[in-house]
Amino acid sequence: MDKLIEKIELMKNPTVVGLDPTLGIVPSFLKEQYLAKDMIPTENDYSLAVAKMFFDFNKQIIDNIYDIVPAIKPQIAMYEQFGTNGISAYINTCHYAKIKGMIVIGDIKRGDIASTAESYASHIKGTVINGKEFDFWKEDFVTVNPYLGVDGIQPFIDACNEKDKGIFILTKTSNPSSADLQDLLVDGEPLYYKTACLVSKWGELAMGKKGYSKVGAVVGATYPEQGVELRNRMPHTFFLVPGYGAQGATGKDLKGFFDQHGGGCIVNSSRGIIAAYKNDKECSEKDFAAAARKAAIAMKKDLEQRF
Numbered sequence: 001m002d003k004l005i006e007k008i009e010l011m012k013n014p015t016v017v018g019l020d021p022t023l024g025i026v027p028s029f030l031k032e033q034y035l036a037k038d039m040i041p042t043e044n045d046y047s048l049a050v051a052k053m054f055f056d057f058n059k060q061i062i063d064n065i066y067d068i069v070p071a072i073k074p075q076i077a078m079y080e081q082f083g084t085n086g087i088s089a090y091i092n093t094c095h096y097a098k099i100k101g102m103i104v105i106g107d108i109k110r111g112d113i114a115s116t117a118e119s120y121a122s123h124i125k126g127t128v129i130n131g132k133e134f135d136f137w138k139e140d141f142v143t144v145n146p147y148l149g150v151d152g153i154q155p156f157i158d159a160c161n162e163k164d165k166g167i168f169i170l171t172k173t174s175n176p177s178s179a180d181l182q183d184l185l186v187d188g189e190p191l192y193y194k195t196a197c198l199v200s201k202w203g204e205l206a207m208g209k210k211g212y213s214k215v216g217a218v219v220g221a222t223y224p225e226q227g228v229e230l231r232n233r234m235p236h237t238f239f240l241v242p243g244y245g246a247q248g249a250t251g252k253d254l255k256g257f258f259d260q261h262g263g264g265c266i267v268n269s270s271r272g273i274i275a276a277y278k279n280d281k282e283c284s285e286k287d288f289a290a291a292a293r294k295a296a297i298a299m300k301k302d303l304e305q306r307f
Contacts, residue, residue: 001210001212001215001216001238002208002209002210002212003138003140004070004103004166004238004266005040005208005210005212007303008263008266009263011037011068011070011256012215013068013069013070013303014070014088014258014262014263014298014303015266015268015269015296015300015303016037016070016073016103016105016240016267016268016269017061017108017268017269017270018074018075018242018268018269018271018272019058019072019093020074020075020078020271020274021057021058021274022078025271025274026053026054026064027057027285027286029287030057032040035049035135035238037075044085044298047083047084047085047086048085050085051079051082051085052089053088054079054082055089055092055096056100057288058096059073059093059095061274061292062100063104063287063289065288065292065293066097066100066102066298069296070102070103071102071103071104071154072103072104072267073106073107073240073268074093074100074107075107076090076107088107090150094106094138094139095227103140104140104141105128105141105152106124106137106139106142107141107142107143108120108142108143108209109143109145110142111144111145111146111147111152112148112152114151114155116152117148117151117153117154117156118155120155120156122137122159123137123140124140124142124165124167125158125162126160128162139165141167141216143169143218144168144170145169146169146170146171146198150202151224151247152164153167153202157205157214157215158182159212161205165214166216167215168218168238169202169215169217169218169241170225171194171195171199171216171217171218171230172196172219172220172227172230173218173220173242174222174223174242174243175195176221178220189258192226193229193233194196196213196217196230199215199217199234199237200233200236200237202215203237211244212236212238212264213236213238216237216238216239217230218239218240219241220243221241221242221244221257221267222243222249224249224253224254224256227239227241227254227256227257228257231256232260233265235259237264238264238265239264240268241265241267241268242270242274244269244299245271245273245299246268249303250302251305252305255305262306267299267303269296272295273295273299274288274292276283276292276294276295277291280294280295
């Protein structure tokens with residue numbers, strides 16, 4: 001978390017770009033390049049072509065934002081649907097972003113019993129084979145589901161402390177139906193309050209040097225009032241905030257998510273950045289990466305309203 005904070009302070013930009021490519025987002029000229037109509041119609045050929053296309057798309061965006069945006073957040077589901085080739089595209093994307101000096105937040109939303117959580121924690125802890133340690137995933141952070149309680153969290157906390165990595169625990173998510181569970185009253189308080197208390201408690205087991213724990217919280221930008229409440233309840237918890245841009249939230253909505261110094265928070269935009277070319281009349285689809293950079297600069301300026 002200290003490294004993330006330092007990166008944000010260096011760039012004066014608390015944003016993370018969600019690299020969540022889909023066939024609908026990737027420009028048509030790239031689809032024509034990788035998915036030729038006369039290509040051999042085998043399952044592996046198609047998945048491999050999509051994987052190469054996604055990585056090319058991501059790489060061009062990274063090349064255009066790495067000097068102004070501190071982090072990326074690839075959503076693993078966008079890649080997993082294409083099998084092992086898709087997973088390779090995910091890993092290659094994480095690795096390339098690391099080469100360019102970016103922080104990588106793997107949006108994997110894992111959560112299971114202790115023995116399984118131990119394996120999931122290898123995303124940030126690494127894996128040992130024949131006495132040799134391997135980092136297959138190249139992630140600095142991962143997102144985690146707290147539904148199974150501390151059994152599913154402790155292996156990740158151990159990995160955070162051992163490898164100086166971080167996690168973001170789902171607390172109050174940005175989707176409309178989050179209220180179905182997260183807003184249920186428990187002893188007179190919404191369940192997300194209870195989750196926030198647990199996240200704060202777990203965070204005490206992995207404190208950083210800059211006042212924030214290595215255990216962060218996912219708090220949706222689409223719920224500004226709850227964001228303010230949770231900031232007050234979680235003074236030492238760093239927030240990962242989805243829901244900006246395409247889901248409707250603006251910089252003005254997020255002022256209360258940050259601490260009194262304008263820190264403690266990183267805001268995600270996915271479609272608003274990587275699909276910006278679709279709404280930018282000054283850019284053709286072949287300028288998609290330049291449009292992404294332009295949108296990232298606009299987002300940074302918008303978030304300056306927090307001061």
